[in-house]
Amino acid sequence: MPETDPNNFDVIVIGGGPLGLSSAYHLSKRKVRTLVLEQFTYINQLGSSAGVSRQFRIPYPDAYMVKLVKQSMPYWDELQALTPVPLRDKVGTLWFGDPAVQSTEGNIKAAEAALREQDVSYVSLTQAELEQQYHFRNLPENYVGLFQEDGASIDLKATQTTLYDWNRDSPYVELRQEAPATRIRHVHGKYEVTTPQGVFVAEKLVLTPGPYADDVFALLDFGVAATYWSMASAFYRITDPAIRYPTWFVFQNPVGDNGNQFYGFPEVSWNYPGYVRVASDFVMAPLASPDQRTPVPNPRELDYTADWVGRHMTGLEPTPCYTSTCLVALSKIANKELLIDFAPPSVPNHRNVVICTTGWAGKFVPLIGAILADLALDGRTRFDISHFANGNQYFTSRRKSDQ
Numbered sequence: 001m002p003e004t005d006p007n008n009f010d011v012i013v014i015g016g017g018p019l020g021l022s023s024a025y026h027l028s029k030r031k032v033r034t035l036v037l038e039q040f041t042y043i044n045q046l047g048s049s050a051g052v053s054r055q056f057r058i059p060y061p062d063a064y065m066v067k068l069v070k071q072s073m074p075y076w077d078e079l080q081a082l083t084p085v086p087l088r089d090k091v092g093t094l095w096f097g098d099p100a101v102q103s104t105e106g107n108i109k110a111a112e113a114a115l116r117e118q119d120v121s122y123v124s125l126t127q128a129e130l131e132q133q134y135h136f137r138n139l140p141e142n143y144v145g146l147f148q149e150d151g152a153s154i155d156l157k158a159t160q161t162t163l164y165d166w167n168r169d170s171p172y173v174e175l176r177q178e179a180p181a182t183r184i185r186h187v188h189g190k191y192e193v194t195t196p197q198g199v200f201v202a203e204k205l206v207l208t209p210g211p212y213a214d215d216v217f218a219l220l221d222f223g224v225a226a227t228y229w230s231m232a233s234a235f236y237r238i239t240d241p242a243i244r245y246p247t248w249f250v251f252q253n254p255v256g257d258n259g260n261q262f263y264g265f266p267e268v269s270w271n272y273p274g275y276v277r278v279a280s281d282f283v284m285a286p287l288a289s290p291d292q293r294t295p296v297p298n299p300r301e302l303d304y305t306a307d308w309v310g311r312h313m314t315g316l317e318p319t320p321c322y323t324s325t326c327l328v329a330l331s332k333i334a335n336k337e338l339l340i341d342f343a344p345p346s347v348p349n350h351r352n353v354v355i356c357t358t359g360w361a362g363k364f365v366p367l368i369g370a371i372l373a374d375l376a377l378d379g380r381t382r383f384d385i386s387h388f389a390n391g392n393q394y395f396t397s398r399r400k401s402d403q
């Protein structure tokens with residue numbers, strides 16, 4: 001590599017979670033000098049990647065999401081080739097419940113239609129088959145299900161470690177931790193990013209700050225319309241090891257303040273073996289900002305989840321153990337999707353600032369890094385991100401003159 005000013009980079013990535021590390025991985029493959037700034041330590045538990053398992057699933061109610069998950073698969077394979085540690089444990093995805101329910105994840109019949117449109121195979125299930133084959137019990141008679149075999153539990157910690165190790169060893173990437181970006185100025189066509197470890201300069205920025213998006217965007221005088229969920233999860237001890245669950249999600253109508261939507265994982269070797277994780281996919285008290293987050297789950301959300309486990313699952317002790325929370329920022333887009341866009345035009349050279357925030361991005365980690373690298377370097381990507389480029393609706397101005 002040619003001699004350069006050590007504080008000068010081609011691209012600075014702000015936010016060193018899985019999406020920031022994946023962006024740096026793809027930038028480094030294109031031989032681009034990249035700095036990643038992480039405000040805490042790498043692979044921390046303080047953002048949206050807390051806990052270590054995520055669901056990889058193809059069912060979505062929209063065909064474009066099904067297509068995007070399919071497109072992510074070769075990127076997962078590429079990452080897998082870098083490590084002997086399995087990044088995804090392929091156990092399948094089971095979606096079941098009331099076919100009339102429109103949940104935050106969509107609707108079972110709509111997902112079946114989207115899978116057919118994208119030529120993805122799946123099996124439809126009756127209530128009796130759900131109970132016989134998948135060990136749930138006391139399900140209402142009208143419940144139906146679908147099983148899609150490519151679903152998996154993602155080992156998110158191993159995924160981040162693989163990306164971290166690659167970047168650490170790359171001559172093109174510098175990783176800094178405990179290096180929060182506290183100020184961004186646009187000077188002579190470049191961005192000057194201030195941190196407690198010094199001032200760094202680059203022509204382009206990639207912003208992947210997870211739930212801390214508003215704090216980082218404020219440095220460029222804009223914000224994002226989002227809500228913050230501190231999601232509760234717990235582990236339940238396995239009493240019958242012969243019973244194996246896939247990753248699953250149950251679609252049910254809310255009952256009073258019980259959002260009544262739950263999802264779960266099989267036992268995984270990398271996280272509390274001997275237990276399965278079940279979590280609620282509703283939040284009784286959304287937060288106004290990430291500062292309000294606590295590591296203690298809302299007890300009512302936990303009670304509703306444990307009650308459902310006790311009534312409908314078999315082979316488990318229905319007492320929640322190892323409880324935790326994880327913070328996610330969700331855009332106010334109706335289906336709470338990803339936001340991938342350039343910064344708003346109020347930001348100088350706004351197309352040199354690429355942003356990914358909000359939504360359920362665990363399953364897209366290797367692919368979104370490639371997309372953000374494309375956008376930063378080429379200003380475009382071959383992937384269809386038109387559904388996520390909603391900055392004009394969800395970015396808000398913080399400039400005094402606009403208020």
Ligand SMILES: Cc1cc2nc3c(=O)[nH]c(=O)nc-3n(C[C@H](O)[C@H](O)[C@H](O)COP(=O)(O)OP(=O)(O)OC[C@H]3O[C@@H](n4cnc5c(N)ncnc54)[C@H](O)[C@@H]3O)c2cc1C
Nearest residue numbers: 015017018019039047048049055180181210326361362363
């Ligand atoms: C409970 C829960 C369950 C989920 N389940 C699924 C699932 O099953 N499937 C799925 O696909 N997705 C799921 N998701 C979503 C998925 O986990 C996230 O989309 C993904 O982990 C986000 O990664 P990230 O890199 O964007 O954010 P993060 O992991 O939050 O990383 C952002 C990083 O930016 C850093 N940062 C912020 N501000 C600054 C600054 N000023 N300077 C420097 N660094 C900064 C933060 O410290 C943080 O480390 C779930 C999320 C939660 C919370």
